[in-house]
Amino acid sequence: MRMKxxxxxxxxxxxxxxxxxxxxxxxxxxxxxxxxxxxGRGRAVVSEIAAGGGTAVFLAADLHDETACTRLxxxxxxxxxxxxxxxxxxxxxxxxxxAVADMTTDAWDAIxxxxxxxxxxxxxxxxxxxxxxxxxxxVNISTRQAERASAGLAAYVAAxxxxxxxxRAIAVEEAAHNIRCNTIxxxxxxxxxxxxxxxxxxxxxxxxxHLTRLGTAADIAHAAVYLASGESEFLTGVNLxxxxxxxxxxxxxxx
Numbered sequence: 001m002r003m004k005x006x007x008x009x010x011x012x013x014x015x016x017x018x019x020x021x022x023x024x025x026x027x028x029x030x031x032x033x034x035x036x037x038x039x040g041r042g043r044a045v046v047s048e049i050a051a052g053g054g055t056a057v058f059l060a061a062d063l064h065d066e067t068a069c070t071r072l073x074x075x076x077x078x079x080x081x082x083x084x085x086x087x088x089x090x091x092x093x094x095x096x097x098x099a100v101a102d103m104t105t106d107a108w109d110a111i112x113x114x115x116x117x118x119x120x121x122x123x124x125x126x127x128x129x130x131x132x133x134x135x136x137x138x139v140n141i142s143t144r145q146a147e148r149a150s151a152g153l154a155a156y157v158a159a160x161x162x163x164x165x166x167x168r169a170i171a172v173e174e175a176a177h178n179i180r181c182n183t184i185x186x187x188x189x190x191x192x193x194x195x196x197x198x199x200x201x202x203x204x205x206x207x208x209x210h211l212t213r214l215g216t217a218a219d220i221a222h223a224a225v226y227l228a229s230g231e232s233e234f235l236t237g238v239n240l241x242x243x244x245x246x247x248x249x250x251x252x253x254x255x
Contacts, residue, residue, distance in 0.1 A: 002229045004029030006131075007080035009073065011063060011122060012090030014041035016191060017141060020217035021087055021224045026054030028225055030085065033076040035061045063090050063118040064110075073125035083129040087226045088119035088163070089141040093156075100154045105137060108155045115159035116166070127179065136179040137228045140167050141220070144185050144243045160185075162240050171237030180236035182227045187243025189215040211245030 008025050012018040016034030022032050026049040034045045034056055042058040057078040057079045061072040075225025092114030096107035123138055146152060146160040157197040163183070171179035188206050207214055223242050226232050243248040 001029035002225060002231060006030040006084045006228065007077075007082050007085060008085035008087065008228065009033045009076040009122075009126070009221045010087040010089055011035050011061070011072075011118075013087075014038050014045055017186070017189060017217045018087070018089040020221040021089060022056065023049060023052075024201050024218075024221035024225050025085070025228065025230055026056055027052060028229070029054075030228075031055040031080045032057075033079060034058045035072060035076075036056050036090070037062055038157050046092050049092065049175075061088075063114060063122070064092075066121050069118055069121035070125040073122055073129070077129045082133050083126060084133045084136050085139070086122060086126040086130075086136075087139045087141065087224060088122055090118065091115050091141070097153050099152050103154055111155035112159045112162070115156065116162045120164055120166060121238075123166070123181075127170075127174060129175075130174075130179045131177045134178060135163075136177075137232075138167075138170060138175075138179065138181040139224050139227045140181070140183045141224075142183045142185045142239065144241065144247055146185060147241075147247065167239065168237045175236060180227075180233070182211070182232070182236060183239040183241055184220060184223050184227070185241050185243065185247075186220050187215055187222065187246045189217060191217075210243065213244060215242065215244060 003025055007221050008030045010018050010022045013022040013034045022034050022045055026032050034042050038041050039060055046056045046058045059075055062068050140163050142160045142163050144156050146164055149157040167181050167183040
């Protein structure tokens with residue numbers, strides 16, 4: 001029970017990486033707030049946690065809105081009788097993302113609002129609760145794209161690079177309050193819905209970007225448990241490249 005007594009809010013936790021993190025936190029003894037816009041999926045995650053003997057509640061949230069972010073954090077703290085962990089996992093994919101030469105201001109603003117500004121809003125609202133608890137951990141879920149960009153995703157790349165910088169700023173500002181902030185930057189992570197029918201040649205291309213294997217949501221969840229628990233109390237301001245070695249070697253698919 002590595003997180004016994006911790007009270008955690010995990011944004012975007014009705015599916016994928018966020019769901020895996022919520023399940024892992026609960027299995028390690030944390031009380032968890034599951035959030036997202038899909039109430040049915042959110043309540044299914046809560047039921048799964050409860051079936052395993054854990055504690056969780058669902059709060060619906062649309063992180064496009066500043067007031068909604070603040071309300072979510074305050075409601076999470078009220079539901080759990082305090083807050084000690086925030087995981088900024090929610091991200092908004094947007095088909096309007098593009099190369100800089102083709103970027104519209106509306107698309108740029110919309111993507112940065114969800115992928116960078118909303119995590120700041122949530123962190124800003126969470127910090128007083130973490131301070132009140134006497135300790136805390138913020139874990140930001142970024143991407144290797146922030147360091148190894150793909151063409152045509154300029155807003156997403158910029159937002160996640162900004163998120164990495166936000167991590168360092170919070171780590172510096174909140175160290176005196178016993179609050180740590182770290183980033184996880186996953187490589188390619190398999191997704192049940194997106195990759196259910198992945199073609200063998202496409203899978204081979206993705207595998208060639210890694211030295212080990214493709215990542216899973218569970219890999220990210222294991223790292224999040226470490227960064228949110230007391231085991232990493234001497235670690236702050238770090239960007240953990242959790243990418244199967246792709247950040248240290250030239251991808252095989254690139255030659």
